[in-house]
Amino acid sequence: MLTLTMAACGQQGTSTATTAPSAAPAASAAPTAAPVTRGQGGDLKILYWQPPTILNQHQATGTKDADAARLVLEPLASWNPEGKPVANGLASEIPTVANGGVSADFTTVTWKLRTGVKWSDGTAFSADDVVFTYQYMKDPKSAVTTSDYVDGIKSVVAKDANTVVVTYDKPNPFFYQFGVSGSGAILQKAQFGAFVGEKAKDAPGNLRPIGTGPYVVKDFKPGDTVLYEINPNYRDANKPFFKTVTFKGGGDAATAARAVFQTGDVDYAWNLQVEANILSPMSKASTVGELFTVYGASIERLLFNFANPDPALGDKRAEPDTKHPFLTDLAVRRALAMATDRGTMAKELYGDGLSGKSTCNLITAPPDLVSKNTDSLDVCKYDIAAANAELDKAGWVKGADGIRAKGGVKLHVLYRTTVNALRQKEQDIVKAGWKQIGVDVELASVPAGTFFTNTSPDGANHFFADVEMYTNSGDPDPTALLASGWGTENIAQKSNTWQKGNYARYSNADFDKIIADLKKETDTAKRAALVIAANDHLVKNVVIVNLINRTFATSGRAKTLKGVNPTPWDSEMWNIADWSK
Template sequence: PYKVRDFKISDVATFDLNDSFRDANKPFFKSVTFKGGTDPEAAARAVFQTGDIDYAWNLQVEPTTLRTLAQNSQTAALLTVFGSSVERLDLNFSNPDASLGDKRAEPDTKHPFLADKSVRRALAMATNRDAIAQKIYGDGLFGKATCNVLAAPDAISSPNTKGFDVCKFDVDAANAELDRAGWTKGADGIRAKGTVKLKVLFQTNVNARRELTQALLKKDWESIGFQVDLRSEPFTTFFSNTSPGGADRFWADVQTYADGGDPDPTAYLTSGWTSGQMAARANSWLLGNRARYSNKDFDALVVRLFSESDPAKRADIARQANDVLIQDVAVIPLVQRAAVTSGVAKSLKGVDPSPWDSEMYNVADWTK
């Protein structure tokens, strides 16, 4: 709808109305100006306090400050839209012991303690996702607690997980789970069974929110008898198949990052957790099942998604697949992230952001 008049890197881009736009009655502005190079809090004040701008996106501002600015604003409103991106914990089903050499974390190895479902259940029950959402993600500004890996769209988001015991923060239940499974605390406070101790290497990329999440989880997990060592990798090496400390190789016990799928979750479920998609040395760790999870029931549900065409039935199958992953503790979802956290002038009409596209996708419809 608009064409570039001027573009200055890291500064300003100016667009003029496109006279050749397909709809003769749109767009509604003669020009649109994008201003960059401003820190998020300054952008928030410009839209909420002074009204100097009409739209400010990606407002990664300290939650209390942002909420106060929005609540006291006479000029703009805060707009938050949630998408499919979920901060989650991957649990390694293979053995990441370096002594295994080329067999390290290969799909045909078994994790010394995470292969025990009781241990995975205990970790899940000692995971306080509500505290993570409130303390780290602004209690709904940047993310909200979820126990679904399929968090959006609503049609595929399972209501069942609200009743799952592994989705409830309950330290007493976590301790009882480990007691029943024969994992007992030693003099050092670390649980063990035979010669195997519950020592967890927990990795993520260098990121303030994820490192705060690590610290919070470490405290709760150690309270039930785990030893938790934390590691953070630079972004470029963590999200890489070439680094020993990367998410793709997953040479640790637990890792956290965010991921999400399209409105149709078939490809996301297939890549992330089906038996045929395990990351391994033979495929240069390029496949998406980093945890090397394998479950025939889950695989069968995904196969059904490839042949079912009825939307309602497809949504039901997707919810079932989600529930299998959660009940088997193949993954521990934490927070559904906000795809949009923006300030919008009250005088600006037609803004209707989607988590599946650019916030500007319908800029031709914007009016004042």
């Protein structure tokens, strides 16, 4: 059944080639590889253990679909590893305030498109296709999974055949919201024009899209394999290197790891979510493949509930006007933070940097937004004695059962997360630390499907628990993450059917002020300072306890494969046109 053979050549690839964007503001590292010619290489074998089922980023149900579509459908621009846009797509340059592409008030963005680009069927690409894609995404009946990226857009207009103007309702600091990364993949108007709205799901183009990317679909068995061949109309005459691509789905993470590290059956294996103590020896012993990871803004953290989740409150349970009996006490939160051993967690469970590293910050990327003030904070250090002292000072006294209490309130914590072997071990480590400071911890775990929904009382949104744990990722601009996560106006509660993002029910005037300023500020350096201030506020006041900066991508590639340059903000396939052997 699975008869993938490897077309390997002996030499080791060491250089990492990337795109060389012409007018990109990004300082993207681009050590140029030896010039390649189109179709020089043979078949590129990619293994995704979750098989793709649809080849349209806007209808994608998962990363695997969006990644498989990325070989065909291109956005205007991509995110590079530093979180800067790169013009390797349909835009000829990246609009900035400096070059006049972005208005000074951050409301309009003017995209200049490449000229002479052709779709794979030979027809000409134009600004109309971009406008059409916006209309397609905007129609709620199209039910696109990328709809967040057209929120708050007033209009997308074609000024001429090669210029598109995006206008936002109000100043938008994240002005690359539309058009960059997979969520901005441009569809051909001629192919999808009749399939806007309810018919969007039935479009034949979802399985055989006509694109501008380096490859076209030759054969696609949904839920199994995609075969690609070179797009004869691709704009760069020397690319892509590989003549064909086999994008194989199926199996599980462990078998994928074996295929790239042990048998060498594939050139690329995606998302190797295997325990560190299994993955590490396998990749180190491999002669054919190597593991690569990329860090972004994926943070595993503990969230404290500021409202009271006591079921006795009935309808008032965990509503923002209730007050948590002990987590509203800063001393308790500080003690819990100090008794959390994130270092051990990173070392033992995440293989000391293999798939994650410890962090006290919420914002860990892009580099200029990362706070350097938190490392020295006492709440970022594991110190049981200091945690005990903190609680002693605050009047929480240990009872006969070893549990601290004050005024009849016992420090009993219900701590919930998803069902996941790794997370349950994290829970064990946290519980062991908290037990030493006289906090009684009750662990709970629910399936991810139940946890990440606004309809379940066991879900993260309802937060009918004292502490919960999961991972958050953000865009290169963290404004939305910060505002929706801890802003007063975004408190999840019954009246908004728990659809807002502030699950912690945190409300603080100082923090709201930082966010309000951040939304208005247009100066890059001042924005960075505000993001850092917001990060420090959350860490210092122990609104959250950040644990691990998890790798955004953890994949394996053949040692001979060159040009792979994963970015934490975009598809792993974002620069597949530049891959070679």
